[in-house]
Amino acid sequence: MAAHPVIVAIDGPSGTGKSSTSRAVAARLGLSYLDTGAQYRAMTWWMLTNDIDVSDPAAVAAVAAKPSIVSGTDPLAPTITVDGADVSGPIRGPEVTGAVSAVSAVPEVRALVTELQRSIAAAASGGIVVEGRDIGVVVLPAADVKIFLTASPEARAARRSAELAGVVGGPATDVARTREALVRRDAADAGRKASPMAKADDAIEVDTTDLSLEQVVECVVGLVEERRGRRRS
Numbered sequence: 001m002a003a004h005p006v007i008v009a010i011d012g013p014s015g016t017g018k019s020s021t022s023r024a025v026a027a028r029l030g031l032s033y034l035d036t037g038a039q040y041r042a043m044t045w046w047m048l049t050n051d052i053d054v055s056d057p058a059a060v061a062a063v064a065a066k067p068s069i070v071s072g073t074d075p076l077a078p079t080i081t082v083d084g085a086d087v088s089g090p091i092r093g094p095e096v097t098g099a100v101s102a103v104s105a106v107p108e109v110r111a112l113v114t115e116l117q118r119s120i121a122a123a124a125s126g127g128i129v130v131e132g133r134d135i136g137v138v139v140l141p142a143a144d145v146k147i148f149l150t151a152s153p154e155a156r157a158a159r160r161s162a163e164l165a166g167v168v169g170g171p172a173t174d175v176a177r178t179r180e181a182l183v184r185r186d187a188a189d190a191g192r193k194a195s196p197m198a199k200a201d202d203a204i205e206v207d208t209t210d211l212s213l214e215q216v217v218e219c220v221v222g223l224v225e226e227r228r229g230r231r232r233s
């Protein structure tokens, strides 16, 4: 019987190089790629666009099943649409970033999005890299390889600022303010009741503070190949 397609879970806070690493690893190994943060952002964008009070969990829960969120899983050109509209730009804006922790803390939202994530992973016949906060612990606890990326708050804030300047097209944002916002969002993501950000017991922690993207990608690709080799032998 053929081995089941490899599933790689990459968790950790933002600014650790999670997205760049996940996409590059998927591209190198010919796997699909899923950015689960983008799905929570898409849900948040829909709530804001429809004037839902995101500070009211009951209001959010009542309409969470309404938007149709679709993720394209090509690591070279990932896409995200809500009810058919491309939202890849707006979901990176400050309004969504400021509201996403509140929306993603609502248990009904997590249940729906988790279901969606599991169905995408199950349909990826060639294997998949899934990045997020709770993938190794909650969404795909049977993943073949689990990675938890970390980095110092300073390194993460510097990367996030550079990323924002690139995406938004504006001047580099204030690193100190970005650091503060990151630390606040991490505390909310790690402290919430419904599946908080967490490192699985069997996850391999990689501190990316002093590593280049290429070094992190090499490390993760090596771990996946080692795992695949073990499964074959």
Ligand code: DC
Residues within 6 Å of the ligand: 014, 036, 037, 038, 040, 041, 100, 101, 104, 131, 132, 133, 134, 135, 185, 189
């Ligand atoms: O990775 P990101 O910054 O795009 O994620 C946006 C938010 O979504 C983040 O504040 C935490 C939340 N999130 C989550 O709760 N669970 C996931 N699997 C992925 C993201």
